[in-house]
Amino acid sequence: MQKQESLQSNRIKPLTIKTPLYYDESISSWLIRAALNQGCDILTFTQFYWPDYRLWTYDVDKGFNHIDGQVHKDMAILADMHYRAFNSKTLMSFAERMGLSDSSKQINIPWTQPLTKRNRRALLGYQYCPLCMHSDKEARLKLSWRFTWTLYCVQHQIRLQSTCTQCEQPYQPQLLEANMRYINHCHSCKSKLAQATDNQSSYLLDDYSYKFQRMASQVYVDGFGYALGKKIPMQDWFELISFYVNIVRRAVSKPDYMFGKLLNSFGINTATITPPKTGLRLDQLPIDERIELLGFAIRLNDIDVSTWIRKCEEMHVTQNSFNWSKGMLIPEAFKPIYEQLPFTKVQERKSNKNLNTPRAPESVMKLWERLKRKTEMRELYDQDRLNYKE
Ligand SMILES: [Zn+2]
Ligand SMILES: [Zn+2]
Structure with a gap:
């Protein structure tokens, strides 16, 4: 060998x-x-x-x-x-x-x-x-x-x-x-x-998302970034931005609900953009959808700790609000805010997951978009195979 x-x-x-x-x-x-x-x-x-x-x-x-x-x-x-x-x-x-x-x-x-x-x-x-x-x-x-x-x-x-x-x-x-x-x-x-x-x-060029691109490139080169008034390691910075993107996605899909209202109180109007069609990970989204999400996420990065805490209190956003999925890890850099927020003990509820419960319309639409994407891919593949001998 x-x-x-x-x-x-x-x-x-x-x-x-x-x-x-x-x-x-x-x-x-x-x-x-x-x-x-x-x-x-x-x-x-x-x-x-x-x-x-x-x-x-x-x-x-x-x-x-x-x-x-x-x-x-x-x-x-x-x-x-x-x-x-x-x-x-x-x-x-x-x-x-x-x-x-x-x-x-x-x-x-x-x-x-x-x-x-x-x-x-x-x-x-x-x-x-x-x-x-x-x-x-x-x-x-x-x-x-x-x-x-x-x-x-x-x-x-x-x-x-x-x-x-x-x-x-x-x-x-x-x-x-x-x-x-x-x-x-x-x-x-x-x-x-x-x-x-x-x-x-x-x-x-959209100013906010371009600002994000420049900032992210700089953080990548330097190995550190700034957030919430502190110098933090690069990994923490990108983790925080991913977290902000998730907050924005939540706000965008429900502008009249908690995170939508919170962002609105920061002067960020999420009702103006259309939520990503597929619900796929940020990396897999087409450029126009990434531009919108990242442009909003970087605006969150400009909010200081005291404004965050004050607005969260006004909007009744608690620690629980940020734990939107099982095993959710709150980014290290966000903890100075998170730890100041109240936590409400929730009673363990018996799972009432019933197979007959219909899915929410938006989750059906996301599934449908993903299916369309798959079909598109299949069609492209077949079409190419006809034109191209491998
Ligand atoms: Zn060029
Ligand atoms: Zn062409």
Whole structure:
């Protein structure tokens, strides 16, 4: 086995037509460009080097160290890079920095957008900035576009896109064929990714969510953030923001109820936005829904401890109100508020879960949206399979 492994690494030489991995580029982007540069179909390219793996059924941006270290090393050689430098470009190294290393075996790394895959096809497209992708030769996908907090291109100040502006299919560069030559094309209609001219509003920058993006990037770089008048570790900051997002989701789905009223008392009017259609995790939501939720969550981050406590008291929000699920953990950073609130002892009620009790309408709608999403995915898959021989 050992021998075979060393033979395999001898087989791999840096590519003759060099395709350097840019400092901000994702591994999938580099692999796609490397294949196209060689005049090769992407699938043929990866199957040639790693015949044992159907590489594109994995999230390539995670790197392969957790699956097969040899594949990972091979890639570093192809990219003509030191193994450790290559490793720093992976989502796994992102997870480690975020203190999420225990979750390495999880399918989705929190705070990154999953590329939900059915085989090699995804329902969510890869996020991209049409202006960054304009030049054929320099077009590449940035690793930071995979982060859940990345909503806009910092350089061009426009909202990121994830579908083709011509045919509206999710942008899936891993399905490009060799004759497309550059990564900035749609695999489905073959047109170049361009900025749509008829719908400028879908590119506009929203101040609050942009503020959130800048703040989150800064916290990620610094390793600490500020909340409720204190300097706190990065992990605590992101945990607090996730908690705020959950409060916002509760307020948005019931604007006239407790959290809706509480946010209203802070001057945050949640009745203006539509609740996420599916009820999926934040990371899995489309960009327009994330923009709304994160834009509201960051406004909660501006409220100080005494205002929180005063308003909670006025609105009869107690400790119990925040324990909305079994085993709910209150974020460390929120405890200075939480611990000041009254707690009411609730009598253990006998579970009256009755199978005949109908579901609430909103939960039926969420189920329905999720089912629609599944069907859409199935249709995309079938349609692609007809057009594309694997
Ligand atoms: Zn850009
Ligand atoms: Zn298209």
